[in-house]
Amino acid sequence: MARDHGDGLAAIAGRIGVVGSVALNLVALVIYLRGHFFSSVGTVVEKRPSKKEELAVVAPSCGKPSVLSDSMISLDHGDPTMFETFWRGPIGKSAMLVIPGWQTMSYFSDVGNLCWFLEPGLEREVRRLHRLIGNAAVEGYHVLVGTGSMQLFQSALYALAPPIADSPISVVSHTPFYSSYPSVTDFLDSRLYRWAGDANTFDGDNYIEVVCSPNNPDGAIRETILKSKTGKAIHDLAYYWPQYTPITQMLAHDIMLFTVSKCTGHAGTRIGWALVKDKQVAQKMNKFMELNTIGVSKDAQLRAAKILGAVADGYEFQLTIPSGGDVNLLFHYARRQMAHRWRALRAAVAVSGIFSLPGEVGGFCTFTKDMVIANPAFAWLRCEKEEVEDLESFLREHKIITRSGTKFGVDRKVVRISMVDTDEAFNIFVDRLATMK
Amino acid sequence: MARDHGDGLAAIAGRIGVVGSVALNLVALVIYLRGHFFSSVGTVVEKRPSKKEELAVVAPSCGKPSVLSDSMISLDHGDPTMFETFWRGPIGKSAMLVIPGWQTMSYFSDVGNLCWFLEPGLEREVRRLHRLIGNAAVEGYHVLVGTGSMQLFQSALYALAPPIADSPISVVSHTPFYSSYPSVTDFLDSRLYRWAGDANTFDGDNYIEVVCSPNNPDGAIRETILKSKTGKAIHDLAYYWPQYTPITQMLAHDIMLFTVSKCTGHAGTRIGWALVKDKQVAQKMNKFMELNTIGVSKDAQLRAAKILGAVADGYEFQLTIPSGGDVNLLFHYARRQMAHRWRALRAAVAVSGIFSLPGEVGGFCTFTKDMVIANPAFAWLRCEKEEVEDLESFLREHKIITRSGTKFGVDRKVVRISMVDTDEAFNIFVDRLATMK
DSSP states (O other): OOOOOOTTHHHHHHHHTHHHHHHHHHHHHHHHHHHHHTOOTTSOOOOOOOHHHHHHHHOOOOSSOOOOTTSOEEOSSOOOGGGHHHHTSGGGGGGOEEEOTTSSOSSOSOTTSSSTTSOHHHHHHHHHHHHHHOSBOOTTOEEEEESSHHHHHHHHHHHHSOSSOSSOEEEEEOSSOOTHHHHHHHTTOBSSEEEEEEGGGOOSSOEEEEEESSOTTTOOOOOOOOOOTTOEEEEEOTTOSTTTSOOOSOBOOSEEEEEHHHHHSOGGGOOEEEEESOHHHHHHHHHHHHHHHSSOOHHHHHHHHHHHHHHHHHHHTTOOOTTOSSTTOHHHHHHHHHHHHHHHHHHHHHHHOSEEOOOOOEEEETTTTEEEEOOOSEEEEEEOOTTOOOHHHHHHHTTEEOEEGGGGTSOTTEEEEESSSOHHHHHHHHHHHHHOO | OOOOOOTTHHHHHHHHTHHHHHHHHHHHHHHHHHHHHTOOTTSOOOOOOOHHHHHHHHOOOOSSOOOOTTSOEEOSSOOOGGGHHHHTSGGGGGGOEEEOTTSSOSSOSOTTSSSTTSOHHHHHHHHHHHHHHOSBOOTTOEEEEESSHHHHHHHHHHHHSOSSOSSOEEEEEOSSOOTHHHHHHHTTOBSSEEEEEEGGGOOOSOEEEEEESSOTTTOOOOOOOOOOTTOEEEEEOTTOSTTTSOOOSOBOOSEEEEEHHHHHSOGGGOOEEEEESOHHHHHHHHHHHHHHHSSOOHHHHHHHHHHHHHHHHHHHTTOOOTTOSSTTOHHHHHHHHHHHHHHHHHHHHHHHOSEEOOOOOEEEETTTTEEEEOOOSEEEEEEOOTTOOOHHHHHHHTTEEOEEGGGGTSOTTEEEEESSSOHHHHHHHHHHHHHOO
16 A cells, blocks of 8 residues: 555655655745744734735645656655545545534544544445445444554454453455554554564464455455454454455455545545444544544544545546546546556566566456456556666666565565656656666 | 543443434434435436435534433533534634545545654644644644544653563553543553552652643643653643643643643533643654554644644634634633532532532632632533532432542542533523522
8 A cells, every 4th residue: 555654755755755845835825924024922903814825824745756767756655645646536526525624623523423533424435335336245344444554453453352362363365465454463563563574474272363455565355364263353454445456355354454545536534444343342442543543533534524525426426528528437538548558568577577566457347247357456566677686776776765575574586666646756767667678 | 621531431422322322323323214215226317405305414413412400411521512612712713624525535645754654734733723722732742633632642651651661661640630631541552561559659760751731631730850861751731721721831731632632622622632742752642653553633633733723723813703702712711610610510519508619719810910729621510519429429419410520649538520511401400409408
């Protein structure tokens, strides 16, 4: 998943961000001077801020700065900025959110719900979308909301770990595993749970197995590989959406994690959700959320509800433009874009001749009702050239920042590369890749 | 602080929320039926959702349900719904937030900033507000954003704890201390830090002392009481705003925590911030935020920026209505409301005759430039009647839910009561209190 963070993130970000930062600082300076000029408290200044000034105050950031053909290209994180084009289309209007100043002030959203801070509107849209896509069961499940799905991952570890134990429960996952699982499990050095590495080499009956399917980083379809009756599982289904993989069945695992980030591309909204079968587990996950952040931002939840609602509306009301097309059908639009990118990447790999990718896999998608090839959100690129021992370093010399296989529990000849960045960054990446010999 | 959670939260919430929940369920049912009616995927339904239906989809929750004179009144949490009246006033219009569907999709806000997920607009408004109020130094400080200030509290524990140590560092605070400090410190049973109780009885040179000033629960002005050169401090200044206490000096501690929740009343937005002097500490706190939630919702940050901006605009542009008054001056308005409530509470306590409150304290406020009495966000109520040994239970028999002194490290004859709930809940509370003999 692109819901990632690396050790050198600030450093890398700093390097590619100098231009953007200078621009932002200039804006800040202008606004500071304006504020300074009018800031004499006690003096009556009749001037109201103009519409333009009001807008300036809430102008959002624009994410990473644009890239040029000779820029450093960061494909380390799966920043899903590819989706922005879709949301700038006609559907964008129905996805606009308005929040009056007096709204959503209370901590509480629904005092009668197990998850008392979950906005009822978001719960409705989550259930509606799953019913529409058919990727996960919602009947009989509790819906929990998190600040991204990785917070819910931590809440699941907290809920599944035995409260009193001689030693922490082992958390394992089949290699290659998402690079954040080890660091997020271990950063607080908890006595409740600890990272124990590759599930294939784990020996024991008490464990939490994390299953990411389609798998980050390699896109593989996964199931639990450990089979003890006392073992627990967390299913991270961030990528189980039709743009990445055929929806082949309605999953109904004990704990299933999803995120708006990878579903619609709104990573900055930081909303994830969990579908949880067991009430006691759900209650304990919720307790984690209370202690960790006293719930989840309502504004972010309303945003997510609006976005998910617009996606479902696009399908349910078939909001196509007169000329037809998929301009309001998120999963069809995004699948087409992803398929286009994968073709471009495979062509570049063929031209270069020194790389390899996992083989194509496909299946019948019960949502789109056709046979499709999977388009993973990451390329899991291996270098077949003997001299290149450290592919991350090799690509960095070509000004492409990727994430080494070592962070996923495997070797240095393979890297993970985001396939969901902007068109410009992606195009520069494949152009450069094709020239490598 | 009202940024709280108790063990029986879901249970209590359930009890007081039955009416609200039924109402919400009816709404959900209607919307579900509507969705069901139009949900035949594949069938072309020409109807677009009407404006009304679109609004229904994102209708926000309305927090806790209304209360009647015989209702159970929950003043356990400091849910700052008192402020809603202010934001429904003329200033509300300028505090309205609009977010187009395509905005804030990236994980990144400012790649050149140490806190790369901090919206530049929020940082500007935070610095602007502190300059306006004069309660905390911002020059030379790093600004970090959190999902509420308790997440930043945890990030500070992570940053200040020695990474390699034989035993966890002790976290202490002067009694009575905020009831969440022990549970939030210990819930993951970290080997990095552990709760060690009252700072007054702590013996040692290595510790993290948490100083809450004005103090939750009793409103006292606090400083560190331990003086070792190797000890660390976290200053929780959630209530250091003019409506609660005179601003007597511009504080400049190493780590200072604030929250929108207690400043403007927007608890549901879940935005807190830290002012941090040391760059390495700020970097490590930021690392915690990356690992815990991969940053903070941009939508929530934009909301907070808009709200804080409206507050500062209210003062800088003196947005008063023609007849004058404080209708656009948050701190003046809220101070007047708080003072009114405190007078009502003290009168009820005098009429009853069985309770006592901490004595009034005051001082010269450098922001409002007058002598003022403090109006703490919580009443720290003690029962002087011998037969009443457990005040929380006693008040619960009168259908008033409060938080026992035992959760703050002291005895059962005292409770903490929120002073920032709705007018209706507060009025019922003081009426009942006056009748207790």
